Amino acid sequence: MNYDIQPSSSTPIFRQIIDQVKRFIASGQLSSGDTLPSVRTVALHHAINPMTVSKAYNMLEIEGVLVRMRGVGMVVAERRNTAKDKTNLAMPAMLNAARVIQQLGMEKAQALKLFEQALKTIEIESKRDAKSNAD
Numbered sequence: 001m002n003y004d005i006q007p008s009s010s011t012p013i014f015r016q017i018i019d020q021v022k023r024f025i026a027s028g029q030l031s032s033g034d035t036l037p038s039v040r041t042v043a044l045h046h047a048i049n050p051m052t053v054s055k056a057y058n059m060l061e062i063e064g065v066l067v068r069m070r071g072v073g074m075v076v077a078e079r080r081n082t083a084k085d086k087t088n089l090a091m092p093a094m095l096n097a098a099r100v101i102q103q104l105g106m107e108k109a110q111a112l113k114l115f116e117q118a119l120k121t122i123e124i125e126s127k128r129d130a131k132s133n134a135d
Contacts, residue, residue: 001030001037005046013048017056019089022065025076026085036066036074 003020005013024030039057043050057074060066066074101111 003042003046005048007048014052014056014059017042017053018059021056021060022085023089025065025079026089030076032076032078034076035069035072036076038073 001024003017005016007013009016011019021030021036030036036057037045039050039053042048042053057066061068061074064077065079067077069075097115098111101114106114
């Protein structure tokens with residue numbers, strides 16, 4: 001599991017980690033009992049402050065998303081993923097995108113076509129990244 005940290009984003013890095021862990025769980029990429037990478041591993045890999053990663057993990061623990069297991073690290077808590085979880089996680093990003101589309105004065109059909117193009121771009125990037133990681 002690897003986080004996609006965007007240092008130039010207006011979203012704080014700890015929030016990016018929190019959101020991505022929740023999305024990984026909602027999508028089934030992380031399941032109950034799965035271990036997350038250590039604070040040190042994430043901090044070194046992304047060249048970020050370990051306290052940032054620790055803050056994200058602690059907040060996820062407070063929310064009940066993660067459980068701290070002695071000698072193991074942070075583990076995904078027991079919970080059931082639902083379609084509602086996915087909707088709740090995706091809605092803020094979709095609302096933000098819809099506001100941008102509205103501000104630009106784009107038509108609905110044009111916006112939907114743009115969204116499909118974005119999905120295709122992400123798919124291509126994911127395949128390229130998977131291939132470069134395999135090499």
